[in-house]
Amino acid sequence: MGTFANSFYTKGAYIPEEKEQEFRERMEKLFQAGGMMGVERISMFGIKVATLRKAQMGKWGMDFYYNYFEEDSWEDAGFNLEGGYVWSNKIGWLEFNVAVVSAYVLEHLYREGTGGVFVNGDLVDEDVYTGWINYLFHENFRVKDRNPWKLFDAIHTETDPDDYQRDTDFYRSRSASGIEWLGGYSEIYAVRKGIDAMLQWHKGMQKDDDVSFQGDGSDSDFFIIVQVIVNAVRCYRADSDRPMDEQLQTLCNHLRAFYQEPKLKYPDFIKIYGINQAEKGLFCGLFWMNLPIIAIKTISEVYGKDFWKLWGELRDVVYGTHRTFPMQQTAPAAEPISTAKFFGRSADDLIYFWQEGGDIIFSDKLEKWFSSLKKRFDEIMDEDFMVENPAKWILELMNYAQEEYYHIFAFTEFFEESISHLSEKKYIVLWKLYEEILHDPEMEEAGKVIFVPDGPGHENEGLHYLSAQQPRRRLLREWSITDRRKRENIARVTLRRYMALAANVELRKKIFGF
Numbered sequence: 001m002g003t004f005a006n007s008f009y010t011k012g013a014y015i016p017e018e019k020e021q022e023f024r025e026r027m028e029k030l031f032q033a034g035g036m037m038g039v040e041r042i043s044m045f046g047i048k049v050a051t052l053r054k055a056q057m058g059k060w061g062m063d064f065y066y067n068y069f070e071e072d073s074w075e076d077a078g079f080n081l082e083g084g085y086v087w088s089n090k091i092g093w094l095e096f097n098v099a100v101v102s103a104y105v106l107e108h109l110y111r112e113g114t115g116g117v118f119v120n121g122d123l124v125d126e127d128v129y130t131g132w133i134n135y136l137f138h139e140n141f142r143v144k145d146r147n148p149w150k151l152f153d154a155i156h157t158e159t160d161p162d163d164y165q166r167d168t169d170f171y172r173s174r175s176a177s178g179i180e181w182l183g184g185y186s187e188i189y190a191v192r193k194g195i196d197a198m199l200q201w202h203k204g205m206q207k208d209d210d211v212s213f214q215g216d217g218s219d220s221d222f223f224i225i226v227q228v229i230v231n232a233v234r235c236y237r238a239d240s241d242r243p244m245d246e247q248l249q250t251l252c253n254h255l256r257a258f259y260q261e262p263k264l265k266y267p268d269f270i271k272i273y274g275i276n277q278a279e280k281g282l283f284c285g286l287f288w289m290n291l292p293i294i295a296i297k298t299i300s301e302v303y304g305k306d307f308w309k310l311w312g313e314l315r316d317v318v319y320g321t322h323r324t325f326p327m328q329q330t331a332p333a334a335e336p337i338s339t340a341k342f343f344g345r346s347a348d349d350l351i352y353f354w355q356e357g358g359d360i361i362f363s364d365k366l367e368k369w370f371s372s373l374k375k376r377f378d379e380i381m382d383e384d385f386m387v388e389n390p391a392k393w394i395l396e397l398m399n400y401a402q403e404e405y406y407h408i409f410a411f412t413e414f415f416e417e418s419i420s421h422l423s424e425k426k427y428i429v430l431w432k433l434y435e436e437i438l439h440d441p442e443m444e445e446a447g448k449v450i451f452v453p454d455g456p457g458h459e460n461e462g463l464h465y466l467s468a469q470q471p472r473r474r475l476l477r478e479w480s481i482t483d484r485r486k487r488e489n490i491a492r493v494t495l496r497r498y499m500a501l502a503a504n505v506e507l508r509k510k511i512f513g514f
Helices: 019-031 095-110 129-139 148-158 168-173 181-193 193-205 218-239 244-260 266-272 277-286 292-302 309-321 347-353 364-381 390-405 412-419 425-438 441-450 490-503 505-512
Strands: 004-007 036-043 049-053 061-067 073-078 084-087 115-119
Touching: 004 084, 004 095, 019 061, 019 073, 019 095, 036 095, 036 390, 049 073, 049 390, 049 412, 061 095, 073 095, 073 425, 084 095, 095 115, 148 181, 148 309, 148 412, 181 193, 181 218, 181 292, 181 425, 193 218, 193 292, 218 244, 218 277, 244 277, 244 292, 244 309, 266 277, 277 292, 292 309, 292 412, 292 425, 347 490, 364 425, 364 490, 390 412, 390 425, 390 441, 390 490, 412 425, 412 490, 425 490, 441 490, 490 505
Parallel strands: none
Antiparallel strands: 004 115, 036 049, 036 061, 061 073, 073 084
């Protein structure tokens, strides 16, 4: 049980050597922008705490299990540097899932060869993921392998079909619009369920039975052309008195010639190959729209032949053609989607990811909070105080945050920076300011919403832990199913934002001067 992601590629699919370095660098940036992090355990002075370090490419690749946006852990996922591929185990259903699936899509965009990304066996609609990738890297990637037929064919040819092809609707999750998707899905439907079933499905999709051919690539044009191709093959069989084997051979030879000679225009093709009246409908339809599977499936049914055998004889020439078709659409680049929109966050939640000159613009409310922090920082700097054993004190603050507010972590970089500068007052003041927020009565009251209330009468509420050492406060519910509105109470949001500000050196310099 659980949510799993994986990818499939045709045999021999590869990432071009000249793109490998860029691909690796972008993979690291994508995981970081998606909030993937490592959790590091620290034990000092008898105090145990955890810190977060952004995921980084190491000698063997990347390995992590925590997502900053989701504030939760799942099973390990990452990137294999030597093999150049994404890997994962259980990924949940929230932001961890979104970041990992995005990585699989990035790999799909770079890998040569037909492929697809799957979640629990369902084909992923890659439009929004590609849009985020375009935003991150200022690219104009189009959704790759928009035609689901090629993926269906590759899986049928290279794997046990039962591993993927449970039913036709399996491929319907690719919701990209347009003739290319509609054609590919219709071809799969026809092969899986038969031509008549496919035509009946089309009939259910048509809004108006009285439609005429417009030649503009509309869905109604598509339905008309499919019907023309099917009727032409059936009429060819009904009108011919030649032996069936000869009829079949003629059709296959003409199909092969149609794709082998892409520069041959329709009138010339008809004249040179002596195409009869019934066949004209077939090739007129194919001239407008590339639907060879509809034609071959119809032929297989009419002549009682195995579809996959006929298709195997024609596959290479169909895939290898350079013929263009009036209704052959080129998918536009996926519309860029910002990180905030992609993960359903506000710009104020992206403090850790802010960069000078970037497009993260904070709200006026957050800017005022920054000003109030700076004012208080200056006031504390002017105070005369002393902290005994500052390293232990910092660890106690971190432990208190984790115990009293849950999953409030400092970032490893800031913790290590602070420990290296314990003699500098400005670092101690940053932690002093954090201490004030932690013990602010309003914050403490707001933070209670996720915990079992104190006092008698609540002994049987909330979670009970198997470990001998019980936490100071017990959660009311499992963290992964706790209401997001309660998880994101004002206290936890404020503390997380403060830690993000302290760890973002560039923004910290802008606010505090160092």
